[in-house]
Amino acid sequence: MHDEPGLRFVPDLERADVSEAARRAGAPSYVLPRGVVDRASFFEAVRATLPLDPPLQGSASWDALADSLWEGLHQAGARRVWISWPGAHAMAQVASDDFALAIRVMASVIEQLGDATATNGRPTAVTFIVEAPPIERA
Numbered sequence: 001m002h003d004e005p006g007l008r009f010v011p012d013l014e015r016a017d018v019s020e021a022a023r024r025a026g027a028p029s030y031v032l033p034r035g036v037v038d039r040a041s042f043f044e045a046v047r048a049t050l051p052l053d054p055p056l057q058g059s060a061s062w063d064a065l066a067d068s069l070w071e072g073l074h075q076a077g078a079r080r081v082w083i084s085w086p087g088a089h090a091m092a093q094v095a096s097d098d099f100a101l102a103i104r105v106m107a108s109v110i111e112q113l114g115d116a117t118a119t120n121g122r123p124t125a126v127t128f129i130v131e132a133p134p135i136e137r138a
Contacts, residue, residue, distance in 0.1 A: 005080075005114060005125035007107050013131035018084045021127075027080035034087035039098040042091060050083070051076045066105045073113055073124055081126045088132040100135055 022029035032045045043059035046052070051072035056065060073081060083106075092099040106128055113124040 005110065005127050007103070007110060008127065008129050009134040010129060010131055011133070013084060013086045013129060018082060018129055022082035025080050025082070027082050028076070028078050029082040029084070032083070032085040032088075035090070036085070036088065037090050038095040039101075042098065042102050062101055062105050066109055069105075070109050070112055073109070073126065074119060074122070076124075077122075079122075079124060081124055082129070083126065084129040084131075086131045088130045092132045092135070099132070103130070103135055 018031070019029055030049050032049050036042050036045045040059045043056065043065060046065065046069065047056050050069060052068040053071040053075050054068055056068045088099070091102070110126045110128055112118050113126055116123045
């Protein structure tokens with residue numbers, strides 16, 4: 001398991017491996033639930049699993065999701081965070097456009113949280129492990 005922050009696609013996600021890597025790094029670990037197959041279920045999974053600020057209502061705005069997730073993770077105060085998404089291939093197959101948007105939003109949040117300037121000198125290194133084939137990002 002790679003310990004570096006950033007977005008990682010893996011063919012088979014072993015939850016124990018992610019938990020162990022997070023434990024070694026002294027970082028909180030969040031696991032999105034299986035069964036995410038579309039935009040609405042992705043938003044619901046994020047609401048149920050990740051720290052958000054302000055709380056996120058509905059699933060209409062990817063920008064609102066990004067803002068809420070960025071602030072929630074930043075305010076949580078951890079310098080290192082692990083997020084894993086087992087079974088992400090289901091959304092990639094059923095709703096590929098929404099899957100691509102979810103990945104772009106998460107990648108943007110990860111990049112911004114890692115920026116010392118954007119975080120006023122309090123960056124958060126996020127590793128996001130996705131159980132799905134890689135997608136091409138434009």
